[in-house]
Amino acid sequence: MxxxxxxxxxxxxxxxxxxxxxxxxxxxxxxxxxxxxxxxxxxxxxxxxxxxxxxxxxxxxxxxxxxxxxxxxxxxxxxxxxxxxxxxxxxxxxxxxxxxxxxxxxxxxxxxxxxxxxxxxxxxxxxxxxxxxxxxxxxxxxxxxxxxxxxxxxxxxxxxxxxxxxxxxxxxxxxxxxxxxxxxxxxxxFPFSNPLVDPSAKACGKCHSNGDLSQVLAADGFLRPNSQYNELLAGPHRTRFCTECHDPHARGDLSFRIECTDCHTHAAMASPKAFQGLGRRHLDHGVRCIDCHMPYVVKSSASHGPWKADLRSHLFEITLNPDAKMFKAGGTLAKGKLTAGYACLGCHVEVADKWTKKGKPKKAEAWARKHAAKIHDD
Ligand code: HEC
Ligand code: HEC
Ligand code: HEC
Ligand code: HEC
Ligand code: HEC
Ligand code: HEC
Ligand code: HEC
Ligand code: HEC
Incomplete structure (x- = not known):
């Protein structure tokens, strides 16, 4: 040593x-x-x-x-x-x-x-x-x-x-x-000679990226950390800037400067009166858009069971295609969309545990997929 x-x-x-x-x-x-x-x-x-x-x-x-x-x-x-x-x-x-x-x-x-x-x-x-x-x-x-x-x-x-x-x-x-x-x-x-101001996602991606930008690296059933830029590029927000959502000067959990519904005005749950379904029930219990769309599926240090790690993902889109998989063969690359298991089962541990104990983890995913289709219905 x-x-x-x-x-x-x-x-x-x-x-x-x-x-x-x-x-x-x-x-x-x-x-x-x-x-x-x-x-x-x-x-x-x-x-x-x-x-x-x-x-x-x-x-x-x-x-x-x-x-x-x-x-x-x-x-x-x-x-x-x-x-x-x-x-x-x-x-x-x-x-x-x-x-x-x-x-x-x-x-x-x-x-x-x-x-x-x-x-x-x-x-x-x-x-x-x-x-x-x-x-x-x-x-x-x-x-x-x-x-x-x-x-x-x-x-x-x-x-x-x-x-x-x-x-x-x-x-x-x-x-x-x-x-x-x-x-x-x-x-x-001489304060009138202004310093560089670059609000682009690429500027943050200089450090918040991991390997080849056209891929999202994975390991142990989760995404790899410091890959926010890779994830952003793989998902529906690929043209957005990090700074549209984050104040670059603030602490991560206090930096969110815009509501999802400011842009996604059609997301039915924005209107409580019109919307009474399963999604509304979640919001009434304090569940936020990001809890399903940015679940903790990135592993910085620790995981908490098969569906939850410790950092939020920036992939956003949830697929309900029953054949969809979160990872490519070999498990070292993510496919770019969240499966219902990863969006829901980090919270619904009781469902995940029940089926895991019975040796049928796929049933837990099927449960998530079935109910997920009803979240944004009214
Ligand atoms: C002596 C006072 C002073 C100090 C010290 C100072 N600034 Fe500034 N800064 C200003 C003023 C005044 C402006 C506004 C200038 C303008 O609008 O043209 C400004 C503007 C800026 C801007 C915005 C530029 C733009 O194009 O909008 C940035 C970024 C900035 N400062 C960064 C820094 C950083 C980083 C430091 C420390 C290394 C620093 N400043 C130190 C006075 C200062
Ligand atoms: C992680 C990158 C990053 C760091 C670190 C950072 N800034 Fe900035 N800053 C930005 C970006 C990007 C903008 C563009 C405007 C925005 O998105 O808020 C900005 C905007 C500014 C502005 C002009 C706009 C405004 O909000 O008034 C000033 C002044 C400024 N920064 C000063 C500073 C000073 C001083 C520090 C350190 C105490 C600092 N910045 C640290 C990225 C950074
Ligand atoms: C390509 C850029 C990059 C390199 C190289 C890099 N890191 Fe990081 N690291 C990051 C980013 C970005 C974060 C924060 C975002 C995240 O964790 O997803 C981070 C976060 C971390 C954290 C967690 C910080 C916290 O407060 O929880 C640790 C620890 C860390 N890095 C250690 C290291 C060590 C040790 C090395 C060198 C052996 C290293 N990193 C090299 C970009 C990098
Ligand atoms: C020079 C490299 C570098 C650049 C450029 C950079 N970051 Fe970071 N960022 C890091 C590292 C390293 C960490 C981990 C710091 C830690 O918590 O220990 C981090 C952490 C963060 C965190 C979590 C920190 C917290 O306080 O919770 C956020 C959010 C973040 N960065 C956003 C941004 C945004 C937005 C930009 C672009 C405007 C940006 N970063 C540019 C290296 C960088
Ligand atoms: C600055 C505006 C903006 C913000 C803020 C924003 N989005 Fe988006 N979002 C978009 C745009 C633009 C698209 C791409 C729409 C398209 O491809 O038709 C998109 C696409 C999406 C999609 C995929 C849509 C689909 O048709 O499958 C999801 C899911 C999504 N956003 C969720 C979120 C969530 C959750 C948040 C809050 C964390 C959020 N968005 C914040 C602008 C935004
Ligand atoms: C309880 C989990 C959950 C919550 C909370 C949630 N969503 Fe969703 N969202 C989903 C699922 C699952 C899908 C995929 C549904 C499908 O493809 O039929 C979806 C799809 C979407 C889409 C793409 C489809 C479309 O309607 O354009 C957008 C955009 C979206 N959500 C935005 C939001 C916003 C904004 C919020 C917060 C107001 C939010 N979601 C809260 C689970 C959730
Ligand atoms: C559509 C909005 C949106 C965009 C675009 C976005 N983020 Fe985030 N990001 C969030 C939200 C929301 C959180 C969770 C904040 C919280 O914990 O409350 C977050 C969390 C983070 C964290 C902390 C992760 C953790 O779990 O501690 C880092 C680091 C980060 N973002 C960096 C980035 C970088 C770098 C980019 C651009 C490549 C980016 N984000 C783009 C919305 C966004
Ligand atoms: C942040 C944690 C969280 C996430 C993520 C989450 N849920 Fe929930 N879910 C809850 C809470 C809290 C309730 C309300 C429990 C109650 O009514 O007592 C709930 C209730 C439900 C119920 C009703 C359960 C019952 O016993 O009637 C279903 C079904 C459900 N969620 C499905 C989903 C699906 C599908 C997803 C993913 C798209 C999801 N949830 C994501 C926390 C979460």
Missing amino acids: RRRMRPRPAGRIVGVKNSSVLASALAACTLILAPSAPATGTHVGSDTCKKCHFDIWSSFRASGHPFALRSDVDRRPLPLPGGHDVEDVGWIVGGRTHKANYLDTDGYLITTAYPGQPNETPGRNEYDLVSGEWLDLHAGETKPSDCGRCHSTGYVAGAPNPNPGLVGTWELEGVQCEACHGPASGHVG
């Missing part, structure tokens, strides 16, 4: 300003952004923006983006993997809503608990915030990490990093204002 001690660099990993390689790579990035953005200069950090954009800054500070990766391990109220202390954890990745991962002071993913001790255990390295349990991620492997690609600001992919476990370098930890708005020193000095 690697336990070389190296002083953890404070804040920045490398002095980007001193590196001509990085400086020219950054200049190239700025040029790519140039057509829509006159923004130039260097990254100055989100606290610089606070003075003039206080409301946006406060809402942003309550969200996950700025804390997506951090080296101030001692300030984060999270447990560390067994046998590790603040001295040998270099960075925490995530740890905001669902799970936390830990990098050692060289930048490698920590994959062993109690290293060098009699009770040394491969794994027990991923902390699940919801259950409080320790899960296994790449147990015992030596894993260099490219997390900075999506968890940092001013990331330069090819640049050599003095920390052997880190792939690429970054200027600021976490997804800061300038990860989306570009380096803003020019704007801060």
